[in-house]
Amino acid sequence: MAIEVVRDYFKEIGIEERIMEFEASSATVELAAQALNVEGARIAKTLSFKKEEGCILVVAAGDAKIDNAKFKATFGVKAKMLTPDEVIEKVGHAVGGVCPFGIPEDVAVYLDESLQRFETVFPACGSSNSAIELTCEELFSYAKGREWVDVCKGWE
Template identity: 25%
Template sequence: MSTPDTTPATISSDAHPRFAEALRELGLQVEVRRFPDAVRTAVQAAAAIGCELSQIVKSLIFEADGVPVLVLMDGSSRVDVERVRTEIGAAEVARAGAGLVRETTGYAIGGVPPFGHLTKTRVLADRGLLGHTEVWAAAGHPHAVFRLDPATLIELAGGTLVDVRERTA
């Protein structure tokens, strides 16, 4: 059921065209919700959807020894860059800049979906995503999201399950 701030969506009109094409190629039918205001952050997305912050999937690009790596993390957690570095055996890992994110994925920060990117990238998916029956991720731009079960989302993204979230004290 839609709230006043959302509209039941059709894939073709509410997802980014490249992401809509990726969904069609996968034969995946998902509900895409479009919001009048951007939901660039996990907090904004969770508030707009009305779900738990941890049900939001952040698709974050890092640069590991100069090579882009996608990390899928729940919205309530932060990526531990040192754990990513250890996981992939890189000397240096840092958040990618906006230019590299767009060049790698074809999408702007705040709208990067977990799959349907311009280039094939190594994907690490934090194991914590599996703690939910459904999660929400960006559908290619900052005004649209889609819902999917986390195991399928990780599989479609080609993700390797890892533990890369920051540990709390």
Template identity: 30%
Template sequence: MTTEHPAITRFRDEHRARGGTGEIVILPDSVHTAALAAAALGCETGAIANSLLFDAAGSPVLILTSGAHRVDTVRVAERLGLPALERATPEFVREHTGQVIGGVSPLAHPAPVPTYLDSWLQKYDVVWAAAGHPAAVFSTSYDELLALTGATVVEVE
């Protein structure tokens, strides 16, 4: 019997509680990048929703961006009215999400995190995002991801 990692179980419970309908998939290996996840799932890199946590003067900001994009932190900070978006340390990520870099999900954090969704992801019928662990992902649609997270749509480039 294999025991599921506690972060995946927390995600699974939160996903179910919020009415998520997608499939949760545990991959044989960790997929720390969008390219690795896309290769493992047989989809385009752009259909991977990277969960990137940023440090905005000590407050967490989560941006769910297409694997085809890099977040322009200067432009996005301006769009959001923030002084800056800095790369979060691994400790900051774990403190605010309860998860590790490479496995941060859009859900199941210890406390609500302001979340923004890359408008580019609406190009895909199926979007894949991390499910709380570097080897776990889940399928969803753009509209469902927006509803599950209560995110605000933003252009990230």
């Protein structure tokens, strides 16, 4: 179960007790916002995209949408999302619980600047009913982020 992989990863860091699990699903931005009683924009959604060699993850604010032109300019490829089966195969988490923690070393993680307007954000923890509250600095560090990028629109 992917949440156990994330729990083990957070145990190494010493923050596993911060993982929140819910009775109800938090698999979408809207459901996660309801479960956490926060605005949807503060949900840090993790999006999975194809690259020639594997995939990359982009973590963005819940109200942000990928800007295809910015994505191509930044990564040199068209923004093409992985299928649900590819997400499980390449990232190790199922859609609805995808997060940048406890993932294969070869999966690069980028964080969109849409997150930086918040003091804390809420990414999933590998299951469709979990989350953790992190500062943007913690998120970048624990996700082993490559860099902050500007590949989204609609949140400004």
